[in-house]
Amino acid sequence: MKNLLPKLWIFIAPAVFLPSLSSAEYDYPYTWKPEGTWMQNYGKSPQCMDIPKDLKLCFNVGYRQMLLPNLLEHETIAEVKQQAVSWVPLVHKACHPGTQVFLCSLFAPVCLERPIYPCRWLCEAVRDSCTPIMNAFGFPWPEMLNCDKFPLGDVCLSMNTTSSDDTDKTGVSSVCPPCDNEMNTDAILEHLCASEFAIKTKIKEVKKDNLDRKVILQKKRKAVKVGNLNKQDLKKLVLHLKNGADCPCQQLENLANNYLIMGRSVGQQYILTAIHKWDKSSKEFKKALKKLKSHKCQVFETVFK
Incomplete structure (x- = not known):
């Protein structure tokens, strides 16, 4: 399968893009200073840890370390693995070039000084492209990924949508997904x-x-x-x-x-x-x-x- 994974970007409103940190810059732990209300529901202090090889959804996403608890309120790596494994087939279907980036921003968020959520437009683009594939397997788009929850501007995770692959703009194949x-x-x-x-x-x-x-x-x-x-x-x-x-x-x-x-x-x-x-x-x-x-x-x- 062709590598459809684009380069990660952090979007800062209104129109400034900063390229993601290289994996080499994740060789050391970050000092995490929780801000806002994100940490109120957690009993554990957030920590950076290496993304394990058996977390197939995100092991090759483009950075080496993830934050735990993550942005889906999973507190242990075992829980992350349990929930993430069922999304791997969807990534393999290449319904949108940003599917892995979007999912991993939630399951295995980048270690930074504050949580960075995916941009709402990225969520909407992945949802609109992948929903037909999910429907083919009898799955609706889940409420936990309701795009209205994600930021329109300020600081959010975006991506470079340019690609040299000879698929269409969404990466969707015309073949029946199964x-x-x-x-x-x-x-x-x-x-x-x-x-x-x-x-x-x-x-x-x-x-x-x-x-x-x-x-x-x-x-x-x-x-x-x-x-x-x-x-x-x-x-x-x-x-x-x-x-x-x-x-x-x-x-x-x-x-x-x-x-x-x-x-x-x-x-x-x-x-x-x-x-x-x-x-x-x-x-x-x-x-x-x-x-x-x-x-x-x-x-x-x-x-x-």
Whole structure:
């Protein structure tokens, strides 16, 4: 995947931009002096700490240290990891070049002398570009990321929107989000962890169902990850590709292949969250299969509320 991560900027109203500090400038701890009301709800004094490698959402965001407690009121790094892991697939979908910057400004804020929130326009840009992707998985934009909470001016985190990538301005792909998957071991395992169940099967038929596509499976189905599915659920399982009536999905055009199909329940429907060709000639896919049984997903609460 191309690196869509832009350079971080601190925005100071009305129109002055200061480039972010280089990672080398985070080699020492900052003396934190809480200001305003931000610290009133915390029992701990804020501290700077290295961003751990297993915090995949933010480990490569462009700076080395983060503030804890963060701006989402997570007081421990374990809590940050639990909540952040479910956002990794969204970043991989590249729905907006500022998605990782925006999320990490809250989950793993930069260590400065006062908390720097993301600019409201950055929140709105990410929300408007990524909401269609989230809707495809049955997730609304969460209230905890309500853009009205973030500053219009003063001091806020912004970004340089210029990019040399040959995507459109938002970075949105025209491919149906669950179908736009790299044959990459880590990506497959991340999709698995973000899904409630996974099965190996062939597709019998694909039908348009208003704005969705209904994916009807062959009778022979092998459970890879059961989740809350019982035998009857697995037998009757029909998946919906949300808002996928017209977007391209190469996997659904070749019904002869076996697929690793992942999904989760939303209301009365089962939503297709990812589909990978069952391709044992792929080294990445074979490596993912070997790790499936032993791979332990981080336990996290649903953050898309």
